[in-house]
Amino acid sequence: MGVYGLILNHMVQSSATLDLLYAALADKSRRAMIARLARGPASVSELARPLKISLPAVVKHLGLLEESGIVVSKKVGRVRTCRINPKRLDVAQTWLARQRALWEARFDRMDAFLLEDGDIDE
Amino acid sequence: MGVYGLILNHMVQSSATLDLLYAALADKSRRAMIARLARGPASVSELARPLKISLPAVVKHLGLLEESGIVVSKKVGRVRTCRINPKRLDVAQTWLARQRALWEARFDRMDAFLLEDGDIDE
Numbered sequence: 488m489g490v491y492g493l494i495l496n497h498m499v500q501s502s503a504t505l506d507l508l509y510a511a512l513a514d515k516s517r518r519a520m521i522a523r524l525a526r527g528p529a530s531v532s533e534l535a536r537p538l539k540i541s542l543p544a545v546v547k548h549l550g551l552l553e554e555s556g557i558v559v560s561k562k563v564g565r566v567r568t569c570r571i572n573p574k575r576l577d578v579a580q581t582w583l584a585r586q587r588a589l590w591e592a593r594f595d596r597m598d599a600f601l602l603e604d605g606d607i608d609e
Numbered sequence: 610m611g612v613y614g615l616i617l618n619h620m621v622q623s624s625a626t627l628d629l630l631y632a633a634l635a636d637k638s639r640r641a642m643i644a645r646l647a648r649g650p651a652s653v654s655e656l657a658r659p660l661k662i663s664l665p666a667v668v669k670h671l672g673l674l675e676e677s678g679i680v681v682s683k684k685v686g687r688v689r690t691c692r693i694n695p696k697r698l699d700v701a702q703t704w705l706a707r708q709r710a711l712w713e714a715r716f717d718r719m720d721a722f723l724l725e726d727g728d729i730d731e
Contacts (some may be wrong), residue, residue, distance in 0.1 A: 502637035509635035515624035520705070525711035573712050580705040582640070583698055589647035590695050 501578075504556075508579045511555035516540055517548045521557060524571040531560075531567050623700075626678070630701045633677035638662055639670045643679060646693040653682075653689050 511517055520534050535545040549569065554557035556575040560567050633639055642656050657667040671691065674680035678697040682689050 502640070505640065506635050506637065509631045509701065512704075513628050513631035513635060515628065518624070518627065521708055522711065525708040525715070527715055571708075573709065576708055578703055580702060580709070582634075583702040583705070586647040586693075586698055587642055587695065587702070588643065590693065593647070593649055 504578065505582060507555040508557065508575060510563075511551050511557055514551075516544070517552055520548060520552060520569075521571065521576075524558060524569055526574075528568050528570045531569065534569060537556065560580065610618055626700065629677040630679065630697060633673050633679055634701065636673075637669065638666070639674055642667075642670060642691075643693065645699070646680060647695075650692045652688050653691065656691060666693060682698060 509516060512521075516538055523529055523534060523537075531545060531549065532542075534549070535542050538545060538553055540548075549558065549560065553560060558569050559572055560569040562568075616691065635644075638660055641660060645651055645656060645659075647666055653667060654664075656671070657664050660667060662670075671680065671682065675682060680691050680692055682691040684690075
């Protein structure tokens with residue numbers, strides 16, 4: 488299968504999760520809601536207050552955030568309280584960190600090659 | 610404006626960039642292309658080879674990756690060579706890291722509060 492095949496294989500397994508995660512992050516209102524919830528739980532109306540969009544729009548964005556798993560909510564009485572799920576944000580961050588590690592490993596190999604080749608004097 | 614207002618303000622400035630970045634990441638073929646390019650430059654046909662999609666589809670995905678700034682490409686003769694732009698991936702990762710920092714700061718404050726309150730004995 489080769490290394491690239493293994494990478495692809497791993498991605499297919501978690502690809503639906505990553506699709507939903509990054510799609511959820513690709514909107515400024517949803518990012519503002521995440522940034523608010525990173526500071527602590529909030530009701531839907533608290534989430535909506537600083538945003539320049541309608542309450543139904545906020546509820547729709549919240550649905551996408553919940554579908555991605557980034558946000559969880561619970562209704563008690565008439566108030567729905569939203570919380571962030573930091574483990575889901577970690578999944579999105581870990582994928583990006585892995586690409587950086589691949590990229591940096593490439594430069595480490597290039598450095599090693601140049602040193603062996605005697606092009607760099609110390 | 611308040612802290613939440615400042616956060617929103619900062620987001621509006623870079624929101625178009627983040628929208629494009631996260632939208633570019635929200636597709637498994639594009640993520641596979643990024644993972645391949647993290648290992649080094651590749652031609653369009655090299656990028657397409659392991660993917661189960663048509664060459665025109667690969668070219669379309671490449672267009673979105675270039676629009677987001679994650680990938681840059683240059684045509685020399687008949688071959689277009691693609692490279693990753695790690696600084697753009699860093700922008701996507703930095704936003705996520707900032708949310709984690711906000712989240713962890715919240716727990717540090719809660720710990721401090723509990724310690725002051727005398728609920729935790731050392």
